[in-house]
Amino acid sequence: MPDTIDYAGRPFDRVPFESVLRRRFFFTESFESYRQASGFKGDNRGLFDYGPPGCALQANIVALWRQHFVLEEEMLELDCTALTPEDVFKTSGHVDKFADWMCKDPVKGEYLRADHLVENVLEGRLKGDKTARGIAIKQEEKSADAKKAKTAVKDVKAVKLDDNTVREYEEILAKIDNYDGEALGELIKRFDIRNPDGNNEVQPPIPFNLMFKSSIGPSAAAPVYLRPETAQGQFLNFRRLLEYNNNSMPFASASIGKSYRNEISPRSGLLRVREFLMAEIEHFVDPLSGKKHDRFDEVKHIELALLDRDTQLAGQTGTVQVPIGSAVERKIVDNETLGYFLARVQLFLVKIGIDIKKLRFRQHLANEMAHYACDCWDAELLTSYGWIECVGCADRSAYDLSVHAKRTGEKLIVQEQLPSPLKVERWEGTLEKKKLGPRFRKDAKFVEMAVSELDQESLEKQAAILKQEGRITLTSPVPLADGSATLDIDSDILTIEKVTRIESVREYVPNVIEPSFGIGRILYSLLEQVYWHRPQDSARGVLSLPLPVAPTKVLIVPLSSNTAFLPIVKKISQRLRAIGVSSRADASSASIGKRYARNDELGTPLGITIDFDTVKNGSITLRERDGTKQIRASEDEVIDAVKALVDGTEALEEVFSRLPEFTGQETE
């Protein structure tokens, strides 16, 4: 795991950072009091409530996301339900395949995610090796948590490994996401990996489906799942979206909403939770267009730090800095549309305050990819927990639209007018409707569906069987009333022939490129990356959140509780409200220094002070959070400057060099 440094370039310390987040109520564990109450049998791990600054920060990130993607790219926004019938997720493959591998510790009854278990134990052994070789343990391991840090260091047995083992462990860790259950089981056996908590042997990995199951209605007969991603609602509305877009391609839909995953062992605070906010884009594109993007030229010069598949398979983790144009040209990134979104994701993350040096794009290994994806790159952010996937950019090909169309019979396709008519030869199956109904009754519609699902290759094959045997057997798309799944169809009902048609319309299933953002992971990683403390006092934390995302933009501080200041505080708040700038007045009895320190921890970028000179001549001071520099000017000038800063029309340095610096004391 790489060392992390804070915003000021010093080693990052998670203890005071977490204490700031708790103290200032950015977020807290849900149902905490119940967890501590005697007799509570629930499990509240991986569930979090956001407090006022956390909510405001999240709302600002989401607002910028909508502006950067939905508005800038004219995406079609949707808000679909989280409750989803089981049938939808059976079709999409989630019921069978949306699973992680887990191992049970039979002695403690504890369940562990198999890849995380292997990762933790091997990383622990490498740390032990470093200790034995006298190499300093990294800062984040020393300071993870006051109590845990001691155990962590104590638990690391100073055992020297031979050089080959070190190399082997490092290679396994570089491609840990590529192992399936069987391979993880072999690693666990081969390296005698046990539950670090109690040192018990664990059982072989088994798959665990991550979806929460429930049922709709009092009869409980209709099973549903809470969605683990917002994507399916977007696919199922494709036909309406295309119509809304005047049948014009390509286009993208977008959705912001909660998703739910029953993580095996939630950990690392907001980074792995069971309920989280997602923002997802589904960009629909013609597969024959080479997945070109007409705005690719605007981004092709942007350099990204890329860690490709081959590098990881070679056991390495170093990135290369490549302009996205050249990465697509060299086929490191498969196509322009995927490349376009990687660059736009980087621009967004930097806009909200992510340090570009702590951002990389990592390509998925073959086994790591979700069942629906054919290529995938993750935007990963460096935190004290290591590199964390915050945005997944997957090429889902035509998978989802095809499977839903097959299951429902709804045509999830694009019809494109051809410039001139084309003569095409095609196999076609025709059913004798008059005989179909009486013979198949309720199952007739399944016969129609089964025949319509046959592609050209299957039609040709079935035509030969029909000719030879006078009957074909197809599998019904859904189980039949008698529990069977086979449909015997005779040649008096079905004919399959090769026909020649003149076509003036081309039909195709679009491919989908999907950037998928976990807002909570981005929010947490951002907070870590902008945290630092004043050099003179490690207890005085600062969150250097950029103005556009800061929960509150301006702090208004009257020098004391003198009633002369009250109307001025009211007037300034009103003026800021009128220009759409969020502010908070702090008229508490704490010293000015304390009140500023409190707001540094909340990430408030600007502070206005009102003192007796304000009463006399109407001047006020404006303080900037990071450098604590102050200027003094008239109320109008300061309000105008705040507006320019919030609108982004003037930079901080410009404002603070243009207006007179204030180095004195506020007048009491």
Ligand SMILES: Nc1ncnc2c1ncn2[C@@H]1O[C@H](COP(=O)(O)OP(=O)(O)OP(=O)(O)O)[C@@H](O)[C@H]1O
């Ligand atoms: N349990 C979770 N808690 C918080 N955010 C999550 C969680 N699972 C996924 N996300 C977010 O949703 C985004 C898209 O989900 P995706 O399915 O690509 O994640 P994933 O590959 O399953 O993540 P991981 O491998 O870390 O479990 C991720 O990039 C991440 O930001």
